Amino acid sequence: MCLEDLTEATNTRNRRGRRTAAAGAALSADQQVFRYTFATDPSSHDFNKDLYCGGESMLFAGLTTLSADYEPLPYAAESWAVSDDGLMYTFKLHPEGRWTNGDPVTAQDFVWSFTRLLNPETGASYASILYDVQGAQAWNTGEGGSAEELGLKAIDDYTLEITLAGPREYFPLLVGYAAALPSHRATVEAHGDSWTEADKIVGNGPFKLVTWERNKVLEFERNEDFAIAEKPKLTKLIASVIDNNAGLLPYESGELDYRENRGIPAAEIARLQEDPQLRQEFYRVPQSATAFLSPEITKPPFDLLPVRQALQHAIDRQTILNVIYQLGQPAYTLLSPDMPYAISDTEYPEFQSAYAYDPELARSLLVGTPYEGGQNWPEITLTLRPVGPTIDLVGEVLQQQLAENLGMRVNVENPGDGRVYINTLFEGKYQLPLYVWFMDYPDPSNFYTAVWYGKANRRRFAWKSDQFDTLVEAAAGETDKAARAGYYLEAERLMLQEAAYIPLYYAFAVNMFKPYMSGIPTNKDGLIVTDNNIYRTMKGSLFLTENPSV
Numbered sequence: 001m002c003l004e005d006l007t008e009a010t011n012t013r014n015r016r017g018r019r020t021a022a023a024g025a026a027l028s029a030d031q032q033v034f035r036y037t038f039a040t041d042p043s044s045h046d047f048n049k050d051l052y053c054g055g056e057s058m059l060f061a062g063l064t065t066l067s068a069d070y071e072p073l074p075y076a077a078e079s080w081a082v083s084d085d086g087l088m089y090t091f092k093l094h095p096e097g098r099w100t101n102g103d104p105v106t107a108q109d110f111v112w113s114f115t116r117l118l119n120p121e122t123g124a125s126y127a128s129i130l131y132d133v134q135g136a137q138a139w140n141t142g143e144g145g146s147a148e149e150l151g152l153k154a155i156d157d158y159t160l161e162i163t164l165a166g167p168r169e170y171f172p173l174l175v176g177y178a179a180a181l182p183s184h185r186a187t188v189e190a191h192g193d194s195w196t197e198a199d200k201i202v203g204n205g206p207f208k209l210v211t212w213e214r215n216k217v218l219e220f221e222r223n224e225d226f227a228i229a230e231k232p233k234l235t236k237l238i239a240s241v242i243d244n245n246a247g248l249l250p251y252e253s254g255e256l257d258y259r260e261n262r263g264i265p266a267a268e269i270a271r272l273q274e275d276p277q278l279r280q281e282f283y284r285v286p287q288s289a290t291a292f293l294s295p296e297i298t299k300p301p302f303d304l305l306p307v308r309q310a311l312q313h314a315i316d317r318q319t320i321l322n323v324i325y326q327l328g329q330p331a332y333t334l335l336s337p338d339m340p341y342a343i344s345d346t347e348y349p350e351f352q353s354a355y356a357y358d359p360e361l362a363r364s365l366l367v368g369t370p371y372e373g374g375q376n377w378p379e380i381t382l383t384l385r386p387v388g389p390t391i392d393l394v395g396e397v398l399q400q401q402l403a404e405n406l407g408m409r410v411n412v413e414n415p416g417d418g419r420v421y422i423n424t425l426f427e428g429k430y431q432l433p434l435y436v437w438f439m440d441y442p443d444p445s446n447f448y449t450a451v452w453y454g455k456a457n458r459r460r461f462a463w464k465s466d467q468f469d470t471l472v473e474a475a476a477g478e479t480d481k482a483a484r485a486g487y488y489l490e491a492e493r494l495m496l497q498e499a500a501y502i503p504l505y506y507a508f509a510v511n512m513f514k515p516y517m518s519g520i521p522t523n524k525d526g527l528i529v530t531d532n533n534i535y536r537t538m539k540g541s542l543f544l545t546e547n548p549s550v
Contacts, residue, residue: 107156
């Protein structure tokens with residue numbers, strides 16, 4: 001399905017949703033209870049230290065937040081200004097901001113939280129989100145500097161000044177991301193890693209954690225003292241810990257109001273699309289995510305460029321999409337079409353041609369290598385990132401096509417636990433990972449730099465290039481949009497030449513909402529926007545209505 005078709009399908013569903021909402025008034029405040037799931041028990045809610053903690057991000061409010069159109073909006077900071085040279089951002093904090101223990105939210109809180117994130121002793125899983133801050137990368141990676149030399153300064157209680165290493169047009173997006181959420185210093189220092197337990201946690205967001213029965217259920221209540229933005233209509237959240245393997249049973253039995261992507265089995269998608277009632281509750285949602293292979297250049301047989309180039313022509317993307325119920329679009333570059341600076345297939349057809357499905361060409365690229373004729377392959381393992389209902393189907397297609405087209409027999413493994421996958425990936429242990437990168441913020445730096453930058457302290461993949469690093473460094477500081485786009489175009493071409501990765505498809509999610517759920521966010525194009533890596537505030541818009549039309 002193309003983006004235009006998807007837009008029309010979603011618009012139709014949105015119109016249907018509005019009729020449903022009109023059929024019944026919003027339930028009373030005490031009935032505004034939203035039931036959803038965590039697939040696994042969170043390790044914490046400390047996003048400031050561990051982006052992958054699996055907790056509830058709405059316990060906290062960052063300096064900015066994102067609209068459904070992925071635009072930065074005031075949040076803990078009621079406004080910001082940037083200097084003429086683009087090097088200094090000044091954030092004015094909202095004077096009504098409060099921690100849930102009554103303390104004011106101050107500029108010092110963000111200085112401390114950002115310093116904690118960047119402190120190499122913290123070991124934060126995503127400290128690189130603030131590498132644009134002056135002195136941040138050097139200190140975090142052990143190259144030099146100190147906390148005192150960071151470009152972070154509290155001018156007064158409500159004025160935060162941040163000096164950057166260079167002009168960064170996208171910086172307001174970064175300070176709204178989950179890894180940049182603040183933490184309450186006194187609570188962290190008093191309780192250490194247990195500071196986000198229900199009886200200890202102090203947050204500054206629209207919800208409060210009130211109950212946490214490990215591996216069973218978490219309950220949240222609306223923060224009635226939240227005053228920096230409109231309070232949610234939902235007054236209570238109940239998040240049961242339910243394994244994704246439970247599938248749709250908890251949803252169809254009435255235990256849940258929402259079932260997210262990973263809890264919807266691939267085998268059920270056709271039924272959901274065809275059932276007269278369930279298809280009214282079924283939503284296909286673009287994710288700003290790219291699925292790709294990263295053949296690790298340090299591990300045979302992918303240490304040979306011709307082998308990696310053979311992969312470029314051995315995979316039929318359309319077959320993948322057919323098998324996964326058209327939950328995506330073919331990908332030929334890193335950035336999905338909804339992202340700024342995405343490379344147009346029509347304007348730059350060279351990329352689509354470079355990945356054209358051509359098994360004969362793929363086999364010819366092996367001539368002169370030890371694997372000519374599909375012989376002598378070592379043991380190869382394809383490792384899937386455990387996201388979404390269809391990732392195992394993708395693995396099966398790749399396994400079949402690589403065997404048929406290259407004589408490459410691959411084992412397929414799915415660790416099942418996303419945290420296990422990420423940790424092992426950072427350890428460099430995978431040979432042929434199938435990765436799905438969900439954009440954290442809508443800017444190309446979040447892909448080219450965040451994933452592939454060779455000088456990062458913690459890296460996902462082995463490939464790196466000084467030339468590539470120079471290009472993305474130049475792009476990050478470029479204020480002319482056309483020139484910036486040019487740098488990213490050259491970076492993409494370099495990755496293509498070296499077969500650093502093999503793009504497969506831009507992924508869509510599937511979500512289920514009960515028909516009495518209203519307020520599902522949409523963007524300016526009429527597309528549904530549910531919680532994802534970029535947008536995390538869906539629960540701030542949702543509400544329950546009575547007497548839904550079915």
